Amino acid sequence: MANTFASIFGASPVMPLEKHINIAYQAARELGEFFSAAVAGDWDRAETSRNEIVRLEHEADDLKKEIRLHLPKSLFMPVP
Numbered sequence: 001m002a003n004t005f006a007s008i009f010g011a012s013p014v015m016p017l018e019k020h021i022n023i024a025y026q027a028a029r030e031l032g033e034f035f036s037a038a039v040a041g042d043w044d045r046a047e048t049s050r051n052e053i054v055r056l057e058h059e060a061d062d063l064k065k066e067i068r069l070h071l072p073k074s075l076f077m078p079v080p
Contacts, residue, residue, distance in 0.1 A: 013067055013070075013071060016063065016066070016067045016070075017067065019063060020060055020063045020064055020067065023056055023059050023060040023063065024056075024060050026056050027053050027056035027057055027060065030049055030052050030053045030056065031053065033045075033049045034046055034049040034050055034053060037049055
């Protein structure tokens with residue numbers, strides 16, 4: 001019976017979306033470190049922070065692509 005429901009509704013995208021939100025949040029938090037380093041003129045620290053932001057953005061983009069590839073094509077989704 002559970003397989004029938006799963007085939008109608010598909011897998012929930014909520015957990016992957018939460019992971020994507022967490023990665024985006026980490027990138028946004030890193031902006032504070034970047035701005036602090038830039039204001040202080042510590043360009044080595046600013047570059048390190050920028051590289052971390054870029055890494056997190058790429059990770060979030062990869063996850064977003066993965067989520068989109070696995071969204072159900074049917075009319076019904078497990079969330080509104």
